[in-house]
Amino acid sequence: MTRKRIRLYTVLAGLTSLAVAVGLVLGAFSDNIVFFYSPTDLQTKHVPPERQLRIGGLVEMGSVNREADGKKMSFRVTDQRNTVAVTYTGTLPDLFREGQGVVAEGKLGADGVFKAANVLAKHDEKYMPPEVAEALKKSGHWQEGGAK
Amino acid sequence: MIPEIGHFALILALAMAVLQSTLPLYGASTGRAAWMTLGSRTAVAQFLLIGIAFAALTHAYVTSDFSVLNVAKNSHTAKPLLYKITGLWGNHEGSMLLWVFILSLYGGAVAVFGRNLPERLKARILAVQGMIGVAFLLFILLTSNPFLRLFPVPLNGEGLNPILQDPGLAFHPPFLYTGYVGFSMAFSFAVAALLEGRVDAAWARWVRPWTLAAWCALTLGIAMGSWWAYYVLGWGGWWGWDPVENASFMPWLAGTALLHSAIVVEKRDALKSWTILLAILAFSLSLIGTFLVRSGVLTSVHAFAVDPARGAFILAILVATIGGSLTLYAIRAPGLKMGGLFQPISREGALLLNNLLLATATATVFIGTLYPLFLDVIGGSKVSVGAPFFNGTFIPLMIPLLAAVVLGPFLSWKRGDLLGVLGRLKLVFIFAAAVALVTWRVVADGPAGAVFGMGLAGWLFAGTVAEWGERVKLLRVPRAESWRRAAGLPRGAYGTTVAHLGLAVLVAGITGSIWQVERIETVHPGDHVDVAGYDFRFDGATPVPGPNYEAQRGHFTVTRDGREIAIMQPEKRFYPLQRMPITNVSIHTNGFADLYAAMSDQAPDGGWVVRLYYNPLVPWIWGGALIMTLGGLVSLSDRRLRVGVPVKAKPVKSKLGQLKPERG
Numbered sequence: 161m162t163r164k165r166i167r168l169y170t171v172l173a174g175l176t177s178l179a180v181a182v183g184l185v186l187g188a189f190s191d192n193i194v195f196f197y198s199p200t201d202l203q204t205k206h207v208p209p210e211r212q213l214r215i216g217g218l219v220e221m222g223s224v225n226r227e228a229d230g231k232k233m234s235f236r237v238t239d240q241r242n243t244v245a246v247t248y249t250g251t252l253p254d255l256f257r258e259g260q261g262v263v264a265e266g267k268l269g270a271d272g273v274f275k276a277a278n279v280l281a282k283h284d285e286k287y288m289p290p291e292v293a294e295a296l297k298k299s300g301h302w303q304e305g306g307a308k
Numbered sequence: 309m310i311p312e313i314g315h316f317a318l319i320l321a322l323a324m325a326v327l328q329s330t331l332p333l334y335g336a337s338t339g340r341a342a343w344m345t346l347g348s349r350t351a352v353a354q355f356l357l358i359g360i361a362f363a364a365l366t367h368a369y370v371t372s373d374f375s376v377l378n379v380a381k382n383s384h385t386a387k388p389l390l391y392k393i394t395g396l397w398g399n400h401e402g403s404m405l406l407w408v409f410i411l412s413l414y415g416g417a418v419a420v421f422g423r424n425l426p427e428r429l430k431a432r433i434l435a436v437q438g439m440i441g442v443a444f445l446l447f448i449l450l451t452s453n454p455f456l457r458l459f460p461v462p463l464n465g466e467g468l469n470p471i472l473q474d475p476g477l478a479f480h481p482p483f484l485y486t487g488y489v490g491f492s493m494a495f496s497f498a499v500a501a502l503l504e505g506r507v508d509a510a511w512a513r514w515v516r517p518w519t520l521a522a523w524c525a526l527t528l529g530i531a532m533g534s535w536w537a538y539y540v541l542g543w544g545g546w547w548g549w550d551p552v553e554n555a556s557f558m559p560w561l562a563g564t565a566l567l568h569s570a571i572v573v574e575k576r577d578a579l580k581s582w583t584i585l586l587a588i589l590a591f592s593l594s595l596i597g598t599f600l601v602r603s604g605v606l607t608s609v610h611a612f613a614v615d616p617a618r619g620a621f622i623l624a625i626l627v628a629t630i631g632g633s634l635t636l637y638a639i640r641a642p643g644l645k646m647g648g649l650f651q652p653i654s655r656e657g658a659l660l661l662n663n664l665l666l667a668t669a670t671a672t673v674f675i676g677t678l679y680p681l682f683l684d685v686i687g688g689s690k691v692s693v694g695a696p697f698f699n700g701t702f703i704p705l706m707i708p709l710l711a712a713v714v715l716g717p718f719l720s721w722k723r724g725d726l727l728g729v730l731g732r733l734k735l736v737f738i739f740a741a742a743v744a745l746v747t748w749r750v751v752a753d754g755p756a757g758a759v760f761g762m763g764l765a766g767w768l769f770a771g772t773v774a775e776w777g778e779r780v781k782l783l784r785v786p787r788a789e790s791w792r793r794a795a796g797l798p799r800g801a802y803g804t805t806v807a808h809l810g811l812a813v814l815v816a817g818i819t820g821s822i823w824q825v826e827r828i829e830t831v832h833p834g835d836h837v838d839v840a841g842y843d844f845r846f847d848g849a850t851p852v853p854g855p856n857y858e859a860q861r862g863h864f865t866v867t868r869d870g871r872e873i874a875i876m877q878p879e880k881r882f883y884p885l886q887r888m889p890i891t892n893v894s895i896h897t898n899g900f901a902d903l904y905a906a907m908s909d910q911a912p913d914g915g916w917v918v919r920l921y922y923n924p925l926v927p928w929i930w931g932g933a934l935i936m937t938l939g940g941l942v943s944l945s946d947r948r949l950r951v952g953v954p955v956k957a958k959p960v961k962s963k964l965g966q967l968k969p970e971r972g
């Protein structure tokens with residue numbers, strides 16, 4: 161085994177693992193990247209059906225409607241220009257409130273209602289999800305210091 | 309007055325760091341001993357000065373001195389003493405002070421305990437440590453001064469985010485930082501070696517204890533963070549591939565690779581430039597982790613810094629450190645003499661495979677974590693990369709790695725006999741297959757991946773035990789002889805064995821979590837919920853006052869086949885100061901599985917929405933991490949690796965592997 165061959169083998173092994181990594185990453189990327197849409201994006205852009213996506217905005221005041229068992233609920237998410245109706249079954253994060261920023265992950269139904277599988281709100285009341293902040297800025301309804 | 313002393317001490321520490329980063333370097337290149345020894349003195353002085361600053365800030369926190377802005381923002385008189393102290397690093401400025409304090413602790417330790425290091429190498433190591441110190445002290449003094457005063461002085465502080473008021477999280481940052489910053493030692497050793505232009509077995513032996521200590525702390529820190537996420541966040545999971553988690557996981561992966569490649573440098577004088585590169589990468593990833601968490605690019609509970617100047621400053625440190633060290637590497641590494649040769653199938657080959665897989669895994673985690681940021685910066689779509697991506701890329705890379713963990717130690721150095729080893733591992737394979745089979749029978753409806761995972765854990769466990777058995781010639785020589793051999797094995801060897809056993813336990817725990825049973829129900833007093841054969845009876849909720857919160861406490865009686873197992877009392881707490889509700893989970897464990905109950909919200913009809921989980925084997929995740937840390941500590945206690953013990957580099961003979969099976 162000469163040094164040259166060792167170097168060759170090492171380079172080959174490195175390239176192989178690189179190729180494996182690229183393959184894995186590309187494979188996983190095509191299935192698992194989740195795109196973010198604001199309520200306005202949902203109106204104006206084409207949204208592929210049955211694809212996992214994230215939406216975000218503010219929980220519209222007075223829109224939260226829980227069924228008697230407290231598990232099934234519906235609410236509307238707004239960027240102050242457009243709104244989207246969301247249905248969700250499960251438990252909400254501690255900081256989910258009307259008027260607060262929220263991000264929901266799920267699928268858009270054919271009826272235009274977003275079926276959330278997951279609702280995210282972070283552990284800080286001053287927190288505004290960056291996507292939501294951007295969506296609000298785009299729709300021209302951003303207030304410095306966050307929505308109260 | 310005391311905060312000003314702290315501030316002043318910090319400025320003096322910066323001056324010391326400037327001296328430390330320049331004079332010894334000059335001394336080393338011109339061969340002036342007096343200048344070189346300055347490195348040790350300034351390092352100790354820097355440690356003492358930062359210690360004073362740290363003590364001053366601690367004093368401000370303990371006495372609730374709200375004239376200090378940092379204290380006023382993050383503390384409150386009603387907070388328990390423990391959280392007053394740990395509140396120090398629960399915010400950006402304080403945590404950066406902790407960062408440099410640990411950095412100077414490492415520098416001071418090298419100065420004091422590194423007596424056996426060659427004078428020139430030591431001077432260069434301390435100089436590099438000094439440079440890192442300069443960068444971070446400047447960062448603190450210019451953008452994140454924790455000693456800023458506040459006027460008028462508020463009557464009380466704003467308090468600490470209640471979710472951080474938890475013993476598990478209180479000590480998570482110190483361990484994490486001890487790990488992160490610990491890799492700065494490996495980095496300084498690597499850069500110093502590049503300056504010297506020489507890497508040998510002795511160098512590897514010096515660098516290993518530091519890396520090992522950092523690795524142990526980081527393992528513990530990550531485990532604590534994950535444990536905290538499990539029992540505080542109330543979602544029943546323990547790892548979410550959150551960017552903040554990934555930020556600490558990447559240096560861990562690179563550090564694990566570094567530990568293994570350093571063995572090859574030490575034993576066989578090979579893989580030298582790769583090891584240097586890994587040392588640079590491990591610390592670079594630590595810096596990137598600090599940047600990700602501290603700059604505010606990932607806005608979450610961790611992002612204290614929303615000030616873009618800070619982000620830009622850390623980014624500049626990052627570019628200078630990584631760019632500088634990699635440039636030096638590019639210039640100097642080709643000059644490193646290549647060491648021992650080996651066949652692809654050999655101990656070195658196995659360790660190289662370990663390194664390739666770990667490095668590839670680090671790269672995939674890196675891509676998944678940074679891709680959304682990258683896309684955002686170039687103005688592309690807003691995307692998020694979640695758990696499915698990481699599971700899809702990381703797990704396929706870990707499977708061959710875990711399989712190879714067993715094979716590696718059986719292969720001899722230089723040239724191994726894979727078929728022979730596989731033959732000797734027949735029993736281990738049968739054991740693993742039996743574990744998989746039993747798993748399959750017991751949980752008939754489980755996913756195939758979980759059965760495979762348990763088999764893999766069995767393979768790891770039995771293989772590691774078999775390797776130990778092989779070394780002490782268990783059952784092949786009289787028992788007394790085996791005992792004598794067992795007692796004679798170096799601690800380093802035991803460290804490996806224990807750490808690999810811990811890995812087996814960890815893999816079993818992670819696999820077990822696949823069988824999690826989740827029930828989300830709305831319950832009224834008297835209702836029963838069945839969770840995996842356990843009967844949860846809800847006995848109602850009662851209001852309970854806390855020191856700085858109000859709570860609703862739920863009462864559950866858990867029975868199985870009519871026998872009472874546990875009374876569980878999860879709480880929903882409300883912190884009026886921050887107007888923040890917090891879920892307080894109740895966990896009952898028997899060591900093999902957790903019962904987990906969390907209160908969510910009160911339903912309109914007066915019932916409570918609760919989350920109930922049965923989490924089989926999940927406690928093993930932290931048990932495994934603890935065992936791995938223990939393995940690292942055992943290895944650290946090995947005499948040969950102990951810092952400060954004079955060691956001579958042993959000549960490496962090609963037949964060493966065959967003659968003496970004991971090695972660390």
